[in-house]
Amino acid sequence: MEAISFTAVGLGLIVLGAGIGIGKIGQAALEAMSRQPEMSSKIQTVMIVAAALIEGVSLFAIVVAWLVD
């Protein structure tokens, strides 16, 4: 059996964190939109920006993990 690669574990953690983060944004946006459907388009923009920022951080981490490996 191969030794466990710390990079692989790290990548798993990155995906876990980003998944939880974006999931929570989606949840919040969904709840807000169902309460105030007329605000949908504004909420959607903010949701995408926030998701993109989380994604940016996780992609940083993935690129760094890829570089140090």
Add this chain to the structure above:
Amino acid sequence: MKKELLIFFLLLSGITAQASAVDPGKEEPMDAFGLIMEHISDSHQWHVIDYTNRRGYPVHINVPLPVILWHNNSLWFYTSGDFYHGNHPLPLGDDYVILRDEHFFITGQEGVLKTDEAGNIINASPLDFSITKNVASMLMSMALLLLIFLSAGKAYARYGMAPPKGFRGVLEPIILFVRDDVARSQISKDKADKFVPFLLTLFFFIWINNMIGIVPFFPGGSNLSGNISFTATLAVFSFLVINVFAVKDYWKHIFLAPGMPFLIRFLLVPLEFIGILTKPFALMVRLFANITAGHIIILSLISIIFIIKSIYIAPVSILLSLVMFMLELLVAVLQAYIFTLLTALFIGMSTTKSEH
């Protein structure tokens, strides 16, 4: 239209079919990693198709691309087919040049490459200005964009503000979306329209290159928007636009951090200064990683068939890759939107005068 057809056939006439000298019938193990890496990286020739001919020899069909090298203060032109047929070096002034793993190296007449202990080639390289696969793909997308938008512009000049017809009817809502929901909603009203042409160019250029990238056969399939130099260039343009048009308040907030305690400023100013650079860097990495990841996932799903070597896995694999293709269509427009939206957001932050 005739001229475009002529150019297309001229391109096709350069296609070379090359039967390699591998023993017929001998099966090599599938190298999925190599195949994926070859696909997502740049190349000096444009790969069209591989197949096995009736006599059992594998045939590789490639479109050769122009190779342009700068060496000893002069430009040298080749066709890349000459470098791929056989491995002999070609004359370059007084020296010779050889192509190894998509890099050009200057060698002697025998084409011997010197390596250090780690196995890295230490021969000098000429400057490479070649029209590679990515560059050719970019030229194609630029021609497409010009064709689409010049014809739309001509139609607007002729018919004015009459209801748009045909393809113009598709473009107008998208352009208005970028103007109203991206530019005008993020940048202050009086300045927004100045940046609309830049944002529209960004949006459509990224979108069309993402779309060409997910076309799985010949004139598409290049991983252009998943190329770090491509996204870096776009991010540099965003960086310039964000900072060149910045107002005084923006720089004051970065370098003086008004309203903060004295000691906090020591912490805040370097962070804010790094922030200038991390914004375009994040734009660059986001587009690169998203598009490259999409290409890798689709190719991995297809490769599963050839790794397991079973026909029963094929329906599953093809269905999954179909789903991924659908997702990539969404990602193509979403990443173009996010790049444009964040650029507009940063422009808005740098061009707004603060209230206090």
